[in-house]
Amino acid sequence: MATVPAPAGGDRRRGGLLRHRDFRLLWVAQASSKLGSSVTSVAMPLVAVATLNATTFETAILYAAPWLPWLIIGLPAGAWVDRLRRRPVMILGDTASMLLFLSVPVAAWLDVLTIGHLLAVAFAAGTAAVFFQTAYQAYLPSLLDKRVLPEGNAKLQGTESAMQVAGPGVAGLLAQLAGAVTAVLLDALSFAASALCLWAIRFREPREPRPAAANLFREIAEGIRFVARDPYLRVLTAFGAVSNLGLIGYQSILVVFLVRDIGVSAGVVGLLFAAISCGGVLGAVIATPISRRFGTARGMLLCEAGALPFALLIPLAGPGLRLVLLVAGGLVIGVGVVAGNVLKGAFRQQYTPPQLLGRVLVSMQFLSLGAIPVGALIAGTLGSALGVRPTMWIMTSGLTLTGLILLIGPMKHRRDLPERPEQASSVGR
Template sequence: MTTTKSSAAADPSAAADHSKPTAATTGLLTNGLADRLGLLRDREFRLLWTGESVSSLGSSVTTVALPLVAVTVLHAPPLAVSVLAAAAWLPWLIIGLPAGAWVDRGSRRRIMLVADWISMAAFLSVPVVAALGHLTVVQLALVALVAGTAKVFFATAYRAYLPAVVKPAHLLEANAKLQGSEQVANLAGPGVAGLFAQLASALGGLVLDAATFAVSAVCLTRMRTVEEVRPRARRRLRTEIREGLGMVARDSLLRGHTLYGCAANLALTGYQSLLVLFLVRDVGLSAGATGVLIAITSGGGILGATVARGLATRIGSARVVLLGKVGLAPLGLLIPCANRGFGLVLFAVAGVAIVAGVVAGNVVFAGFMQSYVPAELLGRVSTSVQVVNFGAIPLGALVAGALGNAVGVRTALWAMLGIFALSGLILLATPVRRLRDLPSGRLGDASGLNATSDTRQPFPGSA
């Protein structure tokens, strides 16, 4: 704070008083810090955010640590390593839909706790059995399958639990913070796994992952948020699954975004499956340079999560989704142009842009779904969307691999990123193209799935 010379000379004691922070100054500093922390000042959200962030780091470590164990400890062939990745995603296709119904029937927090403890036990079993000399690829596949199954339940319950922890007006900020920390974890996880493998062993990465699930469980145990569970008659599982699918199928916004996610995931998974091969063999980069370049593009996720909330306030939540998932997608076509020199700059800019766009759109749309879908249906609706979205992931890798063999990796990248750019047309065919903001409020109760998206009001505070 500044003071005038005249006031200091007239009252020396005033000068002494002004050498210390005044109540107004302290208040401004406190408010500035509070604005930056936001929801992290809230104990319940802070515990949920801490547990989820640490768990995300562990999961990111596992994507490298588990294959490293297979390769370095068991000397597994490439097919066996690919089976581990498939086993982690397979549960979404097998139990994704019934998991949503089971989550909606019980306590979401309790389901998350059970999933954490099961995951911790699964990953700890690997170094224990390895120490006894009985580790096999079959066990690694079973661990990936069990952990993947726990992830289905945890991810579904966590999305359904968040609206009970924060107020509807704060869902956008909550999702931005959670997505931001997840992107940081995705960026840091592979490096942490490599460091552990270098300093200790590949098995050390799995011990670290088990520890992260324990941290998540402790955070959840300390939470006091009680969910409001509306009593409802227990019905056949098939009927409850059909309700979740029915809401997605009947609502134009949910249906359109789900179909977009399916097409975009197919294309992006195909692109990512060929990326390392493209940079090393076609562009001629070293392994180290390839890792740095991919890390730079992954940083786009942090950027997208950081700017999503501010952009939604300035230009509208629906427009953020369109800008991120439709407007920036064509930049991906610059990626196959990469070569040594300036082409790498084009690659980095395009990679950062498309990752930032997708993450920013996901942050905004996740908050919309959590405030739009009835609480008693949120688990089923979430898994209905995710089963369609994640079901395209293995298919995208297979399609891209087949194209790479047939026409070359660079041409295959053109095809996959062309599909990604065109996938935005699906969103343009939905009412979102006419909106400034996505609808707020609940779509309807569990028995009324025919509410019309276009008639609802924008988010509070939007123009």
């Protein structure tokens, strides 16, 4: 098929990205898959805890399983994605995820569902997600002009956050009415819808030219060196990894904390997660105004470092009105994390040379997302040994301190982040 040139972000005078057909399809595909994934993020632990009577450690392992592939294949995945066109990779990832999640309700209906089955599905779907997420982030800059790339990122992040609001509520409602296993079926259907939308996109990005004798390990090393030598990407990677230890640590046992320590029902769990996720929607909305008012560098510091101390409200939660503390803490963290992710995502996509983007993304995510299973395993181990609430205190206390990492390096001296690596040495603005 002939290559269709990118529409350069659309004509902003005639509707901008809303008139960009291919972006709309990508947007709908993302919304569909994120809604299903958001449902599953609550439904799978509920299946484990309520249906299969999983322990705290087993629940934490289930939370960690989708993220383990980042540690195993994350780095080579970036090099492979840089060699391929990204849209077919995303379609294949969606199709694989659909079949995997479909196996959960089928196994439950046949009365053969086990914790081992859930772990296997979570791990395999996480493997598909490594390729999808890498290809998705590298695909967007080829689809949109760099002038509207921040707007595109904000719309996608906002939609992702909106789906995180809707998903837990849907999961809780389905769990109450038809069982948590039925909620997983919705995720399988959402991946099917996403694959169809991606298939309908007309734009075909050009394949990046590569040397005839390209070496996989040399290409991986090139991406790692770029991140390790860059003062901005290096600090952002370290911050992402360390903050995820605490962030995912408490989130991995949050369902156990709510169901067994506080004693709320599956439906209330869904409503609480939905309320907390409203912070992500607000974060996506305010990210661009904050960057314009304070600058991208200062805005990122304000969002990330300013929000994390509110995590200390979460272990104070209890029955009745004390649940407000959980919602308030999670809400503010959601605002800061999502707003920071919007600014960070646009920065990486503009700052990194296109031929390196896939490898740079996974080099950063290898540590930042690879820390997720580590945080979950730490929380699961501590939760089994010390109890769930003391572990929540340990995880959230560590999280509050991680914003200090962003003060290392040149970011604290700048108003705005640089647009190209050669500008990185210019500290003043």
